Amino acid sequence: xxxxxxxxxxxxxxxxxxxxxxxxxxxxxxxxxxxxxxxxxxxxxxxxxxxxxxxxxxxxxxxxxxxxxx
Numbered sequence: 001x002x003x004x005x006x007x008x009x010x011x012x013x014x015x016x017x018x019x020x021x022x023x024x025x026x027x028x029x030x031x032x033x034x035x036x037x038x039x040x041x042x043x044x045x046x047x048x049x050x051x052x053x054x055x056x057x058x059x060x061x062x063x064x065x066x067x068x069x070x
Contacts, residue, residue: 023051 001009019025030047037044049055 024049024053024055026050 026047026049034044034047
């Protein structure tokens with residue numbers, strides 16, 4: 001990994017922490033429950049951001065290498 005890649009990675013991490021501090025994240029247990037349910041007869045809907053907003057569109061809260069923030 002060169003210096004430019006390291007700087008991009010650090011900026012991505014900083015943006016991710018800023019999003020979390022702003023209340024844009026999915027709790028670990030909610031994500032885990034959803035993942036465990038995949039393929040089962042009782043599959044759960046995808047978990048939602050704790051802020052209550054839908055973040056389905058690419059680019060919303062964009063920051064992690066162009067990926068959606070959630």
